[in-house]
Amino acid sequence: MLMQLTISGISQGAIYALIALSLTVVYRSTTIVNFGHGDFVMAGAFLSYVLVVLLGVAFIPAAMLAVVAMFLLGLAFSRGLIRPIRGGPHIGFALMCISAGYVFRGIARIVWGREVLPMPRVFEIEPIFIGDLIITGDAVFIISITAIMLVVFFGVLALTDIGKMVQAVYQSARGAQLIGINVDRFNDFTWGIGAALGAIGGILIAPISLLHPDLGASFLIKGFAAMTLGGFGSLYGAVLGALILGLSEQYAGAYINSALIDITAYLVIVLVLFLRPHGLFGRKTVVKV
């Protein structure tokens, strides 16, 4: 029982990790929290649905196309809607993100209405039996894809010049500009990466949950809960926080009350911010004047 819950917790946590990570990437380089990110995730999932079900593209190329399309959409969003309001108050960015999210959701609802769409199964991966323990094919698929994405992501950050640029922009946008980094274009790129990572999360969740236009809202909260838990802005923290969240949802749902699965994330946010505002792994920030 405990092991079984642990497996499903990790597989849920893997998806939250992708979402929390994509939020964090954008937050670190632009200091903008994408409050519409859940809808970016939803849009990615719907794009892959359109490609697979309506246009008959095979899953792998369809998923890749959807991710690339979401990358371009994120880039265009940053270029077209975030850059022009750069000088304004910070609240403007959040409102821009929220509104873009509503636009996506509105479009999805106009096309699909109240329909709840099943995404066809990708592969029938045989479940793995270890004693009493059953690891479903979906869990294997989600965990392995996420693991690969994480290795690539952190590998790029640690080993390449792009990683150094990310670090430079995070520490000081102005300093980065001085050494010749085009911060604006870099930020557009980051938005693209954020949207693409979120889309991967959406595409992975689509086959095991159902697709509907309101899919994003709950994922946004899960992403936030994971980020808050891990320390806002910390990349490793986001991943760890996501895993902890995924596990605690499953444990709380099984051992306390199944209705708790829905609100664990909210409770986590409230508790963490009250008890340890800088998260489990974050550093305390000090206001400097």
Added chain:
Amino acid sequence: MMPTASQLRLRTILFWAVPLLLLALPLSTNSYVQFIANSIVIFSLVALGFNFVIGNLGQLAFANTALFGLGAYGSAILVNTFGLPWILSIPLAGLAGAAGGFLASAAALRGIRLYYLAIITLAFGELMRWLYVHGKSVTGGTDGMGVPAQSIFGVSLTDDHAKFYVFLVVAVLLFKSTLNLLRSRIGRSVMAVRENEVATASLGIPTARIIVFAFMWSGFVVGCAGALFALHTSYVFPESFGMLHLIVSFAMVLVGGLGSVIGSVLGAAALTILPEYLRSFPGMEELFFGLIVIAVLLALPDGLASLLRKLSPIFVERYYRE
């Protein structure tokens, strides 16, 4: 450009003349138009309360929908379960909203600001919605609960024309008190926190408490609006306080003008009338409000109120002397 003394007098006259003239409105409306007019009054209060936090205080918040729901459910429960006259439930719904505002923002006392605070308010809003759905014995769950017909001083409040007068009186009271509050030491502290919290704190102003207070006042106004809403639609159910309501209130505040009291009325009026015919197409409203906010952010960041200010200095809202 600052308004002159005579312009200020004119402004005071205008403030009282507008609701006085509106008293005549029910004489010329059919019940559909009156229903929309009532919605405008209620939503201008929703926008006023929301604007107090995101415009005047400058903190991002998502709790507005939850506070509105608290007021509406609070009023419906008081009237339905406890048999209280509806009119008495208005201030109590306001207090429920204020308590909600306190809970949503109490983390500010722990030094939490901006995005963190916004996320807490978002979580708070979702928790409330979860409660409406799962607290079936008190809230009626997804079916919601009805508000029985009401009367005050023997006058029946079943007709939209009659409701309008009550709504108008409540709205005038809340608008006047919000304006007075903004002009007070506390109100100016609220706006000072928006400009620079560290500098405000250095003047000895307890900024965290100011933030919590602003959320509570916002909750009070929105909670009262919720009580009006409960009678207005004579039915409350969770869907009225969902995600759509959130973007509607954001859009009203933005279209009207962040931090502008006149703007709250303008935004509510514009966005209650315009999308009436969109209601029957699922998704259209979300698309419409989303695009409106994007357009305003890009083209008219200070909202309709900024156009009025250009027209005449009467509409300049400034709560301090040079």
